[in-house]
Amino acid sequence: MTTMTDPPQESFRLSMLLNDTRYRSYTFQFIALLALVASIAYLMSNMFANLREQGLFLSWAFLGEPAGYDINQRLIEYDSQMTHWRATVVGVLNTLLVAFLACVTATVLGVIAGVLRLSNNWLVSKLMSAYVEAFRNVPVLIWIIIIFTVMTAVMPAPRAFRGDEPDATMLLNLFAFTNRGIYIPAPVLSAPLMGSAAMGWLLIVVGLVGSFFGARALGTWAAAKQEATGDRPKTWYITLAIWFVPLIVLLTIMGLTWNIPELKGFNFAGGLNIRGSLIALWFALAIYTGAFIAENVRAGIQAISKGQTEAAASLGLRSGRIMNLVVLPQALRVIIPPLISQYLNITKNSSLAIAVGYMDITGTLGGITLNQTGRAIECVLLLMLFYLTISLLISAVMNVYNNSVKLKER
């Protein structure tokens, strides 16, 4: 019979810090923390020493001083007497504008190209792979510069539109393509509700959101009816009415008119001017990222097993419905996560605006404000903070959506 005794308690020795797995991780973490704190302290002390040498110290006061430069493409009122902070906000809005436009366009392009790349038509699928390869393998900066060159160097100057036999003419007398950008008719509310035009537009947006929910409610009702009776009521004309009737009523009450660009003197007046730099950035980002999205879409569709399509076909579904009801809902789960990172890429790549002089936040805060005030550290930190916030926001929003479409496992 053996007697069980506890093994003798080992006393703690210093070498156990390195050799005993129970304590080793604490040693490593302690060293890492020490190294991190030491290097941050070193960098900070260097920074303050350098700043002191130049007679500067961190201060955010420059944001309240007049900016003194003009911004030609802007969504809100701004003139050169306003503060650097206001210029920054204009830049932020410009960034968001170009990112939004490019995201929408890139998605459309990418989905079309991705689906067409899987087409049975040999020529079309080859053409689409050529598009994808050509755009994926050339830097986006070069595409931006190429489109910007088309917009500024190849398009006719406004004076080419003058005279009895002009060199260039306006498209449908509504759109003018010039080297100063594209002039399009601008919608004007002649009698906006509650006085201000901004309130009027806000009201229209609210109306559109309402229509969206209305249309969705109608869809839910139709689905419930189909569950109950087996017949799906025809709803497409009601959906159309839900979308358009409130919009038309609102616009008619507020007196929508169009301000059409006209050639006055040496330039066009009236209308909405979309600068060449905005168009270059928008389309370059859209076609470049569209090529990446096309690959994601193709991979997503190919990830759905062929058996799903065949099973759906054996149930008697037609190819359009197979795509909509069986393949795409499953493919979306594969497509959405990389799509989120593509949207993030577009937002981050929109900082390339500085190369073509589009005044996004990199152009205002990181460009002219930084150069004028010399506040490098503050400006760059603010710039990073902005992009970090946007990135986190986009991924949070898209993750919520991703969770709503992902496979629910029980």
Next chain:
Amino acid sequence: MSDTHAQTVAFVRDTQLPPSPPPASEVGLVGWLRANLFNGVWGTLLTLVSLYAIYAILAGVLPWIFNGVWTTKSLAECREVLDGVRGGCFSVLTERINQLLYGFKYPAAEYWRPNLALLLLFAAILPVLMYTLPRKLLIITALYPFVAYWLIWGGTIATPILVLVGFVIGYLVFQRLSTSSFAAGFFGAIIAAVVIWTAGGWLIPDGANANAWLRPVPSRDLGGFMLNMMLGVTCVSLSVPLGIVLALGRQSDMPIIKWICVVFIEFVRGVPLITLLFVASVMLAYFFPPDSNVDLFLRVVIMITMFSAAYIAEVIRGGLAALPRGQYEAADSLGLDYPQAMRLIILPQALKISIPGIVNVAVGLFKDTTLVSVISMFDLVGMIRGPILAAQEWNGVYWELLGFAAVLFFVVCYGISQYSQWLERQLATEHR
């Protein structure tokens, strides 16, 4: 009634008919055309639209290329030669090719040095790319950075040799100590290398650069496509090991190390490369000791390396996560410690899974090296937009220059991605 059958059926065939060929419309060229180009109304319509698109593109581009002028001295002269005919002025390429490739300040007599470095680059990466070559050839790869540095920047050969000696001694110390403990070997190697470098730094005399065999070339004189290649190669090769470390750190059980890595990765991935380049150009100087003058090239390399390391870390994390749990458990059951398990079992498999992702990051990074033109470094795009288009004789030659840049990048990036697909096929060890 057993013979009923014979009487009701007059004739039963007991040999098979020879299979008849499919109808002419289903085979050969016609069949292929019908199946692939003209199936249905929509298919035909799409084919016609595509054919028209191809025609329109070729009709614009082909005459432009074939009527191109290659030998004039300026745009005006070139337009005179063309005389209104559609054609490209490729003479800007022949006249400025050196500027496009080497930048406008690299001394012309020394062009052989970057050329030789490029040739050696192929010799150095071949053992890495073709894993069937003898492993001994990797010594060339290990020596290459020092040789290339010496060739491109010139100056005294003592500097690269000193750095190399530091690495070799560090490695020897590591070999010696890591038999007992990996950590001791690791830290011992770092300490040994730093001691060698500091001690050696005092040995190199001050004026050594002035009368060196190779004339020293300052980094600000580098430019053109050479700069893109250098940034791309340096940053990718530096960021792979850094990315592995970050990925392992993010997977680690130690909370402090894990959170340092998470914050670093998420921060770097959340901001655009341009802001990091701003940090390199206007902000990083503040973080170095006063009076120290750190080269802009080095600052840019630091920032781009950090940037791509964060992305590569995420790719490798995916590879680590994709490994079955059993592989980790198998390593534990063999009694391997963490460094051994990682080096011998986990990382080789994880890296193999991550190859496509790493190559994607590498291609993206190589394309992103053009962004340094924004902080006024004269890489290929910077040269085109700056000195060449601003020159009086070439003001207005957009398509030829931008097209050249696009083709150059396309060739390199497409080549890399084709290589990675080949490698994936080679490394596919799982049974299908």
